[in-house]
Amino acid sequence: MKKTGYIFCGLAVMAMMANAQDKKIKKADTKFTNYGYASAIQSYEQLVKDGYTEEEVYKNLGNANYLNANYEEASSWYGKLFALKQADIDPEYMYRYAQTLKSLENYTESDTWMNKFKNARSNDQRGLLYSDNQDYLEQIEERSGRYELKNIGLNSKVSDFAPSFYEDGLVFSTARDSGLLTKNIHRWNNGSFLNLYKAEQDDQGNFTNVDKLSKRLNKKTHESSTAFTKDGSTMYFTRNNSDEGKFERDEEGVSRLKIYRATKENGEWNEIEELPFNGDSYSVAHPTLNNDETKLYFASDMPGTKGESDIYVVDINKDGTFSTPLNLGERINTEARETFPFVTKSDKLYFSSDGHPGLGGLDVFATDLKNERGEIYNVGRPLNGEEDDFSYIINEETKKGFFAS
DSSP states (O other): OOHHHHHHHHHHHHHHHHHHHHHHHHHHHHHTTTTTTHHHHHHHHHHHHTOOOOOOHHHHHHHHHHHTTTTHHHHHHHHHHHHHHTOOOOOOHHHHHHHHHHHHOOHHHHHHHHHHHHHHHHHHHHHHHHTTTTTTHHHHHHHHOOOOOOOOTOOOOSSSEEEEEETTTEEEETTTOOOGGGGGEEETTTEEEEEEEEEEEEEOEEEEEEEETTTTOOOBBBBBEEEOOOOOEEEEEEEEEETEEEEEETTTTTTEEEEEEEETTTTTEEEEEEEEOOOOSSEEEEEEOOOSSSEEEEOOOOOTTTSSEEEEEBBBTTSSOOOOOOEOOTTTSSSSBEEEEEOOOTTTEEEEEESOOOSSSSSEEEEETOOOOOOOOOOOOOSOOOOEEEEEEETTEEEETEEEE
16 A cells, blocks of 8 residues: 555656646746747746757747847757657758858858758748859858948947938937836847937047937837938838837737838927838838838838748838838748848848848848849858848948948
8 A cells, every 4th residue: 555655646746747847838838929038048948957858849949049149049959959859840940950050150061951941842932042052152252351340339238230321420229228127128038128329420430429319209119220311301210019109019919010200390300100001910110211212111021921021112102101012022032031121322222131042140132123133142241240230221422331230
């Protein structure tokens, strides 16, 4: 009887341990599903330390790190995922694993996984682009060396990105000085919410007087990615879903991005309005104007999008209304991310992508919008590297530009 008692006691303890472990997994899964990637990573890593190894945990750890641009960590977890026996793994993980290997400069192994991905998805544009450009590293090297980089003085210890030309300086997005209160922390990456700042540039090219833009623009949400008309009277910018100026999520736990337009009157930004092609079930972000300000380009995952995000364009009518958004098509857009467009005076489109052959993460690419069959080319090193490179802008006359990395 004692033996039986011990057996039942042992089974009860095992059942309790399994139940506790299941609760931890469900809690981590909930964080991941609700885009709380930073917290989900901590929870999943603790499960692994406790000896829990499962396909879904490795997938989510890889993806959470990948989506936070922690490519080295993501590569490690994807490697563990593919080391599992009899795992049922979607080919998309092959592609992401190949991308993370590039960020570790392990291009040979990355190419091996790209070939596996191409064989698994024979019609995927990313695989076809790789197949047609297996000498992509040589092509990138040929275009490298054309830029001289300088880390500008306005950068802080937190995220600073999405510069745009405005008056004699720059407007950019930053997580600085937004407070340490829990309500100001974004759970995707545990970073502070983003605000818009302006910096003036002196005759020597130094940036001074870095100041936050109006409270009418900066709310308790993310604000980023601006575009201004030449006369400085109209701006377009990106903001999260909000409810009376406060960060808001939809029923799926997602805070979508939207583009807003504001008009400057008597030195103040007023008439802040959503653009009509925004949606509550998809994101619209990162606006840029063409030279004559008749077209607005942006990134979105709206219905009809080929990948995770595509680049679109709308006509701006004389009365301020807009045409129906037009997807720029498969010459530019892939099944991955195409984002942060910028259009120059000569109608050259620069954008960031992790779908076209690159060095790892998001790379900056360029193409001539006036040539419908024009080449899409990687702008090369040192502007592009193994991590994310994005939000590129350039003044073609001065040949000076800015980007984030």
